[in-house]
Every structure is written in structure tokens, then in C-alpha cells.
Amino acid sequence: MPPLEDLLRAMKPPRIPKLPAKAKASLLLLTATGLTFQAASASDLLSFARHPSLASPPSNFDSEVGALIDGVVRSSRAVSTIAITVVDYELSLRGLSRDSEDYFRKLSEVHSRSAKRILRLCEANKGFYVKAGQFVAAIRQVPEEYISKLSSLQDKAVPCSFKAIRDVLINNFGQDLSCKFCSFDEVPIAAASIAQVHHAVLKDSHEVAVKVQYPGLDRQMKLDTMIMSFLSKSITWLFPEYRFDWLVGEFVKAISLELDFIQEGKNAERTAKNFISNDKVKVPKVVWELTTSQVLTMEFCRGNKVDDSEYLAKMGIDPTKVARALVEVFAEMIFVHGFVHGDPHPGNILVSPEGKSGFCLVILDHGIYKQLDEQFRMDYCELWKALIFSDSARVQQLSERFGVGKYSRYFPLILTGRTIDSKSALGEAMSVEEKRKLKKDLKSLRMEDVSSFMEALPSDFLIVIRADGLLRATIRKLRASQRVRLLTYARFALYGLFQERTTQSDKLIAMVQNYPTR
Secondary structure, eight states: OOHHHHHHHHSOOOOOOOOOHHHHHHHHHHHHHHHHHHHSOHHHHHHHHHOSOTTSOOTTHHHHHHHHHHHHHHHHHHHHHHHHHHHHHHHHHTTOOTTSHHHHHHHHHHHHHHHHHHHHHHHHHOHHHHHHHHHHHHHTOSOHHHHHHHGGGGGOOOOOOHHHHHHHHHHHHOSOGGGTEEEEOSSOSEEOSSEEEEEEEETTSOEEEEEEEOTTHHHHHHHHHHHHHHHHHHHHHHOTTOOOHHHHHHHHHHHHHHTOHHHHHHHHHHHHHHTTTOTTEEOOOBOGGGOOSSEEEEEOOOOEETTOHHHHHHHTOOHHHHHHHHHHHHHIIIIIIOEEESOOOGGGEEEESOSTTSOEEEEOOOSSEEEOOHHHHHHHHHHHHHHHTTOHHHHHHHHHHTTOGGGGGGHHHHHHSSOTTOOSOTTSOOOHHHHHHHHHHHTTOOHHHHHHHHHHSOHHHHHHHHHHHHHHHHHHHTTOOHHHHHHHHHHHHHHHHOSSOOHHHHHHHHHHHTOOOO
16 A cells, blocks of 8 residues: 555544535535536527527537536536535444544445445546546545545546547548548547547558547536536535645646647657657657647557556566666656656556567657646755655755645655655565554544645645656556665656766765665
8 A cells, every 4th residue: 555545544534523414415416506507608508599590599509408418417416426425424424433443444434435436426427527536546645445446447438439539530620531541440549538549541651649639628627627626615614624625726737738739749749859868768759730739640659558467478578677667767757857747547658569678668648747846846856865865854844845844754654655764674664663653653643634735735746746656556566666666766866966977976876776675
């Protein structure tokens, strides 16, 4: 279990207030329905009433009405799911002592039931709800039951009909697609929450991957994110210790970036330039003459998901070498370039049996990127240096700079899985005595503290934590030691601090490379 989840499990459980459950649930439903109608484009719908001939409504009237009905259904489903979950928590935990074993057993049971409900909601509403579920699971600031359920959403996207995809292509390229493509496969090779990818062949015989955005996403995003914000505020109203506005805000910023395919193409080109001398990294080339804000056309690259162990075994590729190469790529992004891919789940990273090393990593989906503030990048490098060399005073100083000085003692636990004064080797489990002392220390920690910690962190830190959480999961699937990640991060943190070699930098890097791992 990742360190942050250990921390969440060990802390005091939240206070569950006594609520008039049915009244609260009804209020949530009524308020959300009103928000749904508000978010729907009222001006578009009223245009029908203003139309001179009722027998000749606007051409988009049916789609506007359909979008409104769909919005009501999706929003009502979301709010009813949350309302039922609130009632479940209240009724299941009422009357139980928060320090009792029975309380923790019941809490785990209700977490599990609620996670299943949220998963069904995301699967039913699709689109941005799937993306939101993926986003939450990757942040890992929720109980383990939610993470294990919502992580399955990475492979749950349902493709859109080709008719709808063809309409998007025609709107962007014109009626005669045969002028652009020699062939275009109607069955997608991949489907995600906001777009799907088709294999095609250009007139010059080059194979390409064409990523096409689903129609109507702008309207859907406006409604869905409004409802998510409402639900977040409602949860905080009912359970003040649980505050997720920061999470909704980060999600909205991320998804807004991902809807601009022109920017995604620019991000891809910048990443390719950053790794131009690394033969283990490949970024597909953008075909700009066939790229718009809704359609992205790139070089077609073959490979399998980075965590496909059977494929790696079949091709004779060492999973540990793949894990090390993967961590090195993202460590360089974070600590050296400060330009970070924010969604490195296995579907966005392929392994191809090409290159001088016997394989290369194909980096896909460049929609969510973060340009780290330069001062943050340097401070984050300093933080890892302090963590590796157990410099508690420097960790405290940097924690204050990040706005979370009160919680400085938890940085080592969250990032490295050990306390600042741990005697265990880097990447190894803490001793029984260290765990006992830590558990006692965490007894005073509440969900209020975790919410305050996450709210106070810079947004740059949040995307780094998210990317790191996804990388940890992939490393575990590749059965590589977490020491690979820790020592690689330490090494690249020093590279980021000393971008020009000095005697001091060489000495420190040598110390990290020879760090005892037992």
C-alpha cells in the first residue's frame, strides 16, 4: 500500500454527524436539478420559442433538447448516488465508538459499498465522470477501497459510433475524406473518456493514428463540472473534514487543457525535443496539416502497454530495465526539464521492441502537461536531496516554503515510505519499532489535517504527486523494486540542482549511486 494510503488508514476517522438523512438527500436532488437546467444553454432552447414558424424549428433543436434531457438524467444520477452514499455512511456508523474495532470494520465496509456505487456512476455517465474517477484514483488522497475500484476505469471507456466520429472529421476536413486518407479504419484501436483513436493511411502511404474528440464535449464539460463542484461543496457541508474543492479545481484545469488538440500537438513536439538524444524515448510526430482543435493526427507507432508482462516476456525484454527507463524519463521531466506529463498511466506509454537498447518507450497522450514554476522545480530538487540525506532541518524549511510546514514530518513518509529518522535502508520496509512509533504519532492526525495539507500544497506539487502515484503502480506491476524509483529520483534531483558538473555535484551523485540498499 502506498505511503499516503498508510497515513490515511492510521489517522483518526472523521466525525460522522447526525443528519436528517432524507431531508438532506431530497435537498441535494432538488438543487442539482435546478443547476442542470441552469447549466443547459437556455438561450439555445429559447430560440425555438422566438422562431417565427413553430413548424420550422432550428435545425439543432432536437440535439439541444436531447442534450438537456441527457444532462438532467446524468446530473440526477450523480446526485442520487452521492445522497445514497451520505445516508449509508450516517446509518452504518451511527452509535459506534470511533476508537472501536467494530467502527473500523463498518467503515471499511461502507467505503467498499460506496466505491462500487461511484464506479457504477462513472461507468453509466461516461465521459468526464470516467476521467474524474481516473483523476481521483491517481491522486490517492482517498481510502484504499476507492482507489482499488476507481483504478479499473483506466480500461472502461466505451467507443463512440463511427457516424458521430465521421461527422467530426467532416466538420474539420470537409465532406470528401478520401482526399485526405487512402484508408481509414472505422473500428477504433483505442478509446478514452474524451476521444478515440483510429488507424489510417495517408495518400503518401504513411500510417497515422487519428485521435478524434467526441462531439458536444464543451457543453457536457460545463454541466458535469458544475455538478461535481456542487457535490464537492455538499460533501464539505455534510462532513466539514472532507474538503475536495481543490481536487475539483485541479480536475477542471486539467480537462480544459486536454480538450485542445493543437496544444497537445505542441506539447508532444516539445517533449520530443527534450528527449531528442535519448534513444529509449519515442514521441510520435504530429501531422499538422491534419490537426485541429478537435482532431489530432500523429505518426502511427506499434507497441504494447508498458505493464504488459506477457508481451515483455514474449519479446525478451527485461521488466526491471523497462521500469528503470520509465522512471528515468519522468524523473528527467520533473527534476530537469520542469515540463511534466500529467497522465502517465500504462495506456499512455507503450513498449516497442526497437532501439539500441532492445526496446523504447513510446509516450502518448500529451494533453495534460504542467510547466513547473522554476522556483518550485529547484525547491522540489532540494526536498529530495534533503530526504535522501535525512536532513530534517532542510525538510522543515522547504515544507514551510511549500506552505505545509506544520506537516513537514509526513513528507518523508508520503514520498519515500519511511520516516526522516528511519534506520531502514532506502526502499525497504520500516522496522516493527518504527511502525509502532509512527502509528502512535498518526493517532493525532485527522482528515481535517489531510484536507488542509492538500489544500495548501502548490498546484505544481499536486500534478507531481499524481504522476508519481501512477508511476508507482506501474513499477509494482512490473515487479521492480521501489528502490529503482527512489534512487532514480534522488539522482535526477541532483542533476536538476547542478545542471553544470562540479566537484560537489559529482561527489553527491556518486554518494547516491553507491547508496546502501541492502
